[in-house]
């Protein structure tokens with residue numbers, strides 16, 4: 545088993561590594577997950593977060609390499625979701641006198657609701673002396689639950705950021721600069737798109753506070769610790785939390801007999817012809833959480849479905865439902881609905897209605913093609929794409 549790791553003098557990583565987790569509430573985690581917890585060996589032995597319940601043994605063993613778990617004086621619960629708090633009852637059992645701190649109101653209520661344990665509430669800006677160090681709490685409500693907060697340790701200049709700046713990435717190496725940075729950044733973006741994206745406004749407020757801190761490390765509750773690339777991840781969060789898009793198109797479709805598929809290919813080619821990078825995604829073959837990774841900064845999103853039993857395809861409906869929950873409703877992105885039908889164009893029309901609900905700009909009407917598109921029909925899609933691009937530039 546990987547030992548506890550000292551990430552800064554007297555501050556230890558004592559979390560769990562889940563090498564085999566491939567789905568985290570429906571989000572594909574192809575690189576596994578870590579549940580990071582941190583132990584600060586100050587006058588008051590302080591634990592920041594815990595681990596998922598199934599990792600309790602591994603987590604307690606790592607703590608035991610540094611200190612007897614019964615000696616823990618303080619537990620900070622930055623967020624009560626069970627991947628961070630599942631081992632809290634075990635800690636409460638071995639160290640019953642340890643004081644548990646959570647955000648006032650939401651955090652305290654959630655600790656009680658999940659475990660029947662009473663926590664002490666802290667407010668944003670409140671501090672706690674643990675000896676040499678003073679911890680400062682900053683609440684970050686709805687990034688991504690009501691209780692979320694982050695904790696800053698002044699002596700170490702570490703921000704224990706919980707879910708913010710996290711990535712689902714299992715590794716024996718704890719720091720950004722010890723791992724493949726491209727993969728870490730990709731996983732950070734996938735995490736943002738699938739977990740944090742709906743809460744961009746709240747995340748931006750939190751980011752503005754974080755940017756004022758003097759930081760040696762950002763230690764999230766998932767993935768690697770940011771040490772050498774703090775500026776880079778803050779820059780990315782600045783772009784993501786302000787919903788910045790790039791000139792890029794994502795064309796997502798399903799098709800039974802290839803008519804919608806040929807339209808999707810033509811639309812993709814039309815974007816490329818106009819100098820806009822475009823990606824073609826068959827929703828049957830790409831998981832919706834991976835599609836979100838591609839969508840997170842795309843200015844243009846085209847979605848196609850044939851008509852199946854008076855409906856859009858269930859695969860497309862699933863993707864659109866997921867996207868509507870996550871993506872911003874700020875009308876900054878340009879959408880296109882298209883697809884084929886036999887006798888009543890309900891599939892493409894439903895796609896259009898869903899894009900409208902998700903507050904896309906829809907500068908051109910739904911493109912519904914009866915049966916198989918002719919060469920001329922396909923050629924007309926070039927014009928359709930040009931109108932979308934013109935709308936974006938207007």
Ligand SMILES: Cc1cc2nc3c(=O)[nH]c(=O)nc-3n(C[C@H](O)[C@H](O)[C@H](O)COP(=O)(O)O)c2cc1C
Nearest residue numbers: 799800801802803804850851853854884886887888
């Ligand atoms: C099982 C099945 C159910 C269908 N249901 C409808 C329908 O309810 N309404 C309709 O207009 N077309 C319906 N169609 C016809 C398809 O929408 C049509 O063949 C279309 O061109 C298929 O597009 P695709 O090649 O992209 O799959 C159905 C086709 C199949 C195979």
